Amino acid sequence: MDWIKYERNYKKEALKVHMSEFKIKRNLYYAKKLFDRNLPIIYDTIHFAKLVGITVDYIYRVSNRSNNFYRHFIIPKRNGSKRNISEPLPNLKKIQEWILHNILYERTPHPVAKAFVPGVSIKDNVKFHRRQKKVLKLDISNFFHSIKREQIYLLFNEMGYNEQLSMVLSRICTLQGFLPQGAPTSPMLSNLVFYRIDEEIVKFCIENKIRYTRYADDMTFSGEFNEKRIIGYVNTTVKAYNFTLNFSKTRLYKEHQRQLVTGIVVNRKPQLPINYRNKIRQSMYYIKKFGVREHLKKKGIPYIEKGPYLKRLEGMIGYCLFINPKDSEIREYQDQLQNNLE
Numbered sequence: 001m002d003w004i005k006y007e008r009n010y011k012k013e014a015l016k017v018h019m020s021e022f023k024i025k026r027n028l029y030y031a032k033k034l035f036d037r038n039l040p041i042i043y044d045t046i047h048f049a050k051l052v053g054i055t056v057d058y059i060y061r062v063s064n065r066s067n068n069f070y071r072h073f074i075i076p077k078r079n080g081s082k083r084n085i086s087e088p089l090p091n092l093k094k095i096q097e098w099i100l101h102n103i104l105y106e107r108t109p110h111p112v113a114k115a116f117v118p119g120v121s122i123k124d125n126v127k128f129h130r131r132q133k134k135v136l137k138l139d140i141s142n143f144f145h146s147i148k149r150e151q152i153y154l155l156f157n158e159m160g161y162n163e164q165l166s167m168v169l170s171r172i173c174t175l176q177g178f179l180p181q182g183a184p185t186s187p188m189l190s191n192l193v194f195y196r197i198d199e200e201i202v203k204f205c206i207e208n209k210i211r212y213t214r215y216a217d218d219m220t221f222s223g224e225f226n227e228k229r230i231i232g233y234v235n236t237t238v239k240a241y242n243f244t245l246n247f248s249k250t251r252l253y254k255e256h257q258r259q260l261v262t263g264i265v266v267n268r269k270p271q272l273p274i275n276y277r278n279k280i281r282q283s284m285y286y287i288k289k290f291g292v293r294e295h296l297k298k299k300g301i302p303y304i305e306k307g308p309y310l311k312r313l314e315g316m317i318g319y320c321l322f323i324n325p326k327d328s329e330i331r332e333y334q335d336q337l338q339n340n341l342e
Contacts, residue, residue: 033160063171086180109191110198115216116187132222135259139249143217144179
């Protein structure tokens, strides 16, 4: 979009509705700040509703009673605990996805943030920590729920949106006053809110020659260091921003131990843990020995579930090869499995 053209067209349309010269100048001053930041120009809630294609009445109802626009359910976590998910209903999800793609993706998280960033994967998180003397993992408690509506309001306001619109946007993106786990906007908003903390920790790490990345609530440090000093510094820093560390999840891996970063072994080359790879080896061994039908029968899986079972196995193999494309053993399993999928 060309600013000169936008300014000319805006003045032309504003004069048609007899807008005062003062208001035209004020609105264009506001719009120019957003334009310079490559953000969509939005003047108020009515304008926002038109851009999103949702009635303004719906947007006001969502912002006033957001709990009515979510469905809540629980999913199991790998460690056996449970995760509460709040999924927005279709129209609210449409609004949040518009905000994500048109506003939030125009902002850049700190380079150390490796989760929820387009074009960045879990491999980018682990590659910084290969072949290090020590690897330290710290976890942030209740990550999304620690980020309050006031922080989201300030984020939109600092981008350049006016107070009224920033309040509406913050209400659309929060549930009961904090970021809901399940909303498409929550991951990117968490990265943007955490930017200042990442920046402070990076300065500390540069001064002390420590490597640092963050994958959502999972903070990883590697190198030669005094781990108590890092833990103390990070704990003090995140507390200043109303976050807390979950000390029960703190892990220190030394050079001769299996060093894990977001579930991936990094001692030498990135590799998935042996138990993950053994599950693939075992399944492929029995499929080759007995055939798919007999293998499923021994596992107590109805043959009608053959397709989903093989697809899950294919996904596990694909993830292995994504992490380490040169794994010849897993590549061979992929070729064998393909014959059973055809």
